[in-house]
Amino acid sequence: MFIYYVKLACLSLWQTRSLSFLAILIIGVGISATMTTYTINYMMTKDPLPEKSDRVFLVRLNNWSPEAAYRNRAEEQPPTYISVQDTLNLIAQNKAKRHVPIAGFKEMLRLPDQNAIDAEVSMVRATSRDFFSTFDTPFLYGSSWPKSSDVSGEQVVVISKAMNEVLFSGENSVGRSLILGENQFTVVGVLNEWFLLPRFYGDSMRAFQAPRDIFVPFQTQVNLELWTSNLQSFECWKEPENATVSALWASECVWVFFWVELNSVDEKAEYLDFLDSYVKEQQALGRFQRPIVNQLQTGSEYLQERRAYSSDSEIAVWLAVCFLALCLLNAMSIIMTKFQGKTAEVALRRAVGASSLDLVQQYALETSIIGVIGGVLGLIMTHLCLYISSQLYTHLSKDIMSMNVELMLATVILSTVSSVLFGLFPIFRAIGVEPAKQLKSL
Amino acid sequence: MRDLLPILKSLKSNYAAALLFVLQVAITFTILVNAIFLAIEKQAVVARESGLDEHNVFYIATNLPVPDAEKKAQLEQDLININEILGVKSAAVSSGIPLTGWGRLVEVAVNPDTKYDTFSGYYGGDVKLLSSFGVEIVAGRAFKIDEESTARVDGFKYASEAIVTKALAVSLFDSQWQSIVGKTIYINNKPQRVVGVVETLQAAWPSWVVVEHGVISPVKETDDIVNFVVRTDPNEQQRVQEQTLAYLMSVYGRKIDKVETFNDVKRRAYSAENAASKTLFGVIFGLLLVTTLGIYGQSRYGIIKRFKLIGIRRAMGASKGEIMRYFMLENMILTCMGILLGIISAIVLSIAFSNAFELGTVPSRYMLFGSVGMLLLGQIAVVYPAFRAAQLSPAVATRVI
Incomplete structure (x- = not known):
């Protein structure tokens, strides 16, 4: 059944390929903006010595x-x-x-x-x-x-x-x-x-x-x-x-x-x-x-006192999150457009006995495929953006502009989850049609 | 305007798409206003005057490769020789260079008994230092040759005259800042007479709160490393720099620690700000692109869905202009709703930022310009779909489902 749904989803994506591509592209852009800024901020503020940062001290007399x-x-x-x-x-x-x-x-x-x-x-x-x-x-x-x-x-x-x-x-x-x-x-x-x-x-x-x-x-x-x-x-x-x-x-x-x-x-x-x-x-x-x-200060206490952490990177993350929300809303309206063309299909399936849960599952699968592809695209674009940043931010070590495996996984998961969440609304609107009325108009 | 009521009614029947549209405009507006504000703030920091003749000044940090007792003589010899190079407007020795991130600071007080009133950057050099930096005297006078002296390090401990920047004078005497000339101030508790005020001369640290505060003493320093500041005639910098280096290297034991033009110093000092503002402009560009595409796509879709209605209206005698007007007005109404929501959330975000990151809040004129910009953006994005809609022939339109 699952494989059948995947097949159906791919078919549907292909039928509306330009809209699907646009949705994937927009999600990719939003994801890459968020993950680029998040990566830089994460690398700048992470704990450099996770095992012992609380027992390495600066001695001040x-x-x-x-x-x-x-x-x-x-x-x-x-x-x-x-x-x-x-x-x-x-x-x-x-x-x-x-x-x-x-x-x-x-x-x-x-x-x-x-x-x-x-x-x-x-x-x-x-x-x-x-x-x-x-x-x-x-x-x-x-x-x-x-x-x-x-x-x-x-x-x-x-x-x-x-x-x-x-x-x-x-x-x-x-x-x-x-x-x-x-x-x-x-x-x-x-x-x-x-x-x-x-x-x-x-x-x-x-x-x-x-x-x-x-x-x-x-x-x-x-x-x-x-x-x-x-x-x-x-x-x-x-x-x-x-x-x-x-x-x-x-x-x-x-x-x-x-x-x-x-x-x-x-x-x-x-x-x-x-x-x-x-x-x-x-x-x-x-x-x-x-x-x-006399004082004993940990590394992060010392950097905080010296105001070494720039707020720029954190502000950038917040702006990027807003940007992602915008991109998702945009993708949502595209998905809504996509599903609006499906009212006839929905009505037919409902008429022959599919439960609304079945339909939600099927369409959620479709949006999550968009999310996964968007996430992968976002990941590629994030690497590109990080490369550009490393050229632009000459005052920062190049090592800041690199992602670890957890961050890469987080990218794809973020993209998928947010796409599914933002896709739910169009889905519920799409399956909310009355079969009888729709079928009559065919 | 008689379209207003039908538009509102149609919005009610298709609230989901309208809501999405409004939210998109609101979020775009929120980011746009805040990002532009931050980018312009960064640009303003970068654009601050250092006070120097920025394009024509370079400096060389080097040693005086002679025993301590001969350092003063070597320094004076070097200064004479560098000043004689063709194309040099003025050359001097300085204890530090603005914006390099490495320099000295002093405590400044008006009264001897107070601990200190403020901090200030410090530069010590010969009488030609002011003209070599290219700073402008706005009150009092420059140093005289007989006020000049020599110390190994920390010249402010030996100086008896000082020149201060206008910003420092203002912070000590407010609007009476000119009266500082002739007064005695206390530099690290040592009394010194102020003989002049210069317009601007920034300290060594670009992000310092009192970067505009500066004290200059007529004391040359002969420490391990000295900085030769050379101001050249326009377009002569490259050649003069090579000649100066050639002269310096002709002295046995000379080590060149650093050679940098002031333009490069400034670029390095503000690389963080420059990069941040470039990123912000990138964000703004991406944002506008995504939103414009979004508005365009949605309008186009909204119009395609209403082909039949358009056809009926055209058949009933509506002109092309009326059709276009309808969709543009619809877009404007939705954009305005988005902007209203956006202004609220932009203010909220701006206050949140200013609380969390010690930033100023976005001034209201940004909201105004942002609103006008968003309206224009919306109209531009809808023009083409509306134009296409107006071109529909009534006959074709009625045939569509």
């Missing part, structure tokens, strides 16, 4: 001038970054499961056999080996550097897959060398394709851009005194002793984002207690002459 609160806020809030000495101290105290400092510098990058003139300015991320385990980065070759590199500041480097393509044409480059400025680094690992959206761990203004391509131990940056003054924001409430980099390291200037991963959410209070006792220790040494306001 109230390190600011005794005279005034940080940024003179009415409700005192600590800076989002901490100083180099506090970073090193907190790592040394080793109270959290993992410690991830986020620092960096710009340097001229080249291979040992390249001339200095071919070197290119590259942004380098200085962090710890915990970075790779906390953010679950996949490795193509090698692995992260060993603990000892973090402690002694060895000249080792992990590079991204893209950088490996550029420098070593995609070969296994573990053990090879590259030169950053005047220092030679040894490659210990190559990442596989990896992105984190939103990339919450650093500067909030770059949260939707791709990660950097070169990673070195934080201690190495500290030891080699590599500093770029116009790369990341830094704030000093007290001038460093002098203009040297070592004075900057020893100063109260704050600029290192410091993240910790805890074993569970329950440890948060414990770690806060530890931070309080740490600050008290430092107060005894004459630092931190302000009220103790």
